[in-house]
Amino acid sequence: MSDRVVRAIGLTGGIATGKTAISNYLADACGFPILDADIYAREAVHPGSPILDSIVERYGASILFSDGNLNRPELGNIIFCNAAERQWLEQQIHPYVRRRFVEATQNCIAAHNPVSPNTLTVVLAVPLLFEANMTDLCTEIWVVYCSPEVQLERLMQRDGLNCDRANARISAQMPLAQKCQQADVVLDNSSTLDSLFVQVDKQLSRLKI
Numbered sequence: 142m143s144d145r146v147v148r149a150i151g152l153t154g155g156i157a158t159g160k161t162a163i164s165n166y167l168a169d170a171c172g173f174p175i176l177d178a179d180i181y182a183r184e185a186v187h188p189g190s191p192i193l194d195s196i197v198e199r200y201g202a203s204i205l206f207s208d209g210n211l212n213r214p215e216l217g218n219i220i221f222c223n224a225a226e227r228q229w230l231e232q233q234i235h236p237y238v239r240r241r242f243v244e245a246t247q248n249c250i251a252a253h254n255p256v257s258p259n260t261l262t263v264v265l266a267v268p269l270l271f272e273a274n275m276t277d278l279c280t281e282i283w284v285v286y287c288s289p290e291v292q293l294e295r296l297m298q299r300d301g302l303n304c305d306r307a308n309a310r311i312s313a314q315m316p317l318a319q320k321c322q323q324a325d326v327v328l329d330n331s332s333t334l335d336s337l338f339v340q341v342d343k344q345l346s347r348l349k350i
Contacts (some may be wrong), residue, residue, distance in 0.1 A: 146308055147250060148262040151279030153270035155317040157296035158285045159330035159337060164266045166338055171262070171345065174249050175216045180266040181241040186211045192233050199229070221309045235273045242267075242278055271315050271323065283344070284315060284324035287331040 150173075154160050167173045186193045190211040196211065197204060200219065206212050218228040246263055253261045267275055276282060287295070289311075296307045321327045326344055330337045 142191065145198050147246070148260050149219070149246065150262065150264045151270050151282040152266045152274060152285070153268060153282065153320060154285030154328075154330075155287075155292055155314055155320070156268065157292055157299055158287045158317070159328075159334075160266055160285050162284060162330070162334055162343060163278050163283075163328065164264060174245075174263045175250075176242055176245045176263060176265050176275075178238050178242070178265070178269070180232050181238040182239065185237040187309065192237065195233055202339060217310075219328045221306070222312075226317050227313060231269070231273065232320065235269075235275075238267075239274070239275060239278070242275065248277070269314065271320055276323075281325045282323065283326040283328060284317075284320045285330050285337075286321055287329065289317070291341050292317070292333050317320050 150167075152160055152163060152167075160332050164175045164177070169217060184190075193211060196216070202217070208342055216230075220230050246265075247264050249263060261268055265275070265279055267273065270276060270279070270282065276321065292311065293304070293307055296302060296310065297304065300307070300310075302310070328337060328340045328344075
């Protein structure tokens, strides 16, 4: 493991609070590598993977589309209404995601210009950063916040969910207020994206990036 200084920003928040908007901004404006838990979670269940085989064994072949890919909406209907099943699924996927974060961070370190005066900064975009106990992978935690009313409305519009289904997905995560209490930085996305990006720029300035 390299002894170079690495700033690993753990970017998290609640569902539909604006994590992707910030990830895209940090990638485009700063060129930071974005390590995305959602991408690794999709890798974990690709056709032929041991994890997908375990899911099929538990829920049956109807959990797959005809092309062999995981039927995510159907799986969501199961796990967001059943805490025990959600916990079982997370126990299958989270270890894989953690390994991929460690590997990707090491790859970023290896690719970093050794004579660069800048600290290497990577962004770990992890919706379930606290729930999956991955805070130890980060040197700083940023939580994206918005009001509960705005969060519910955005989720319903984004995913085409009714109020009950949207609330079930929000309730499946740690309360957003609790995440904010454990954050180093809280970014309020209750207003416009321009307002959000001003807050991000302030944090980048503070970090002298």
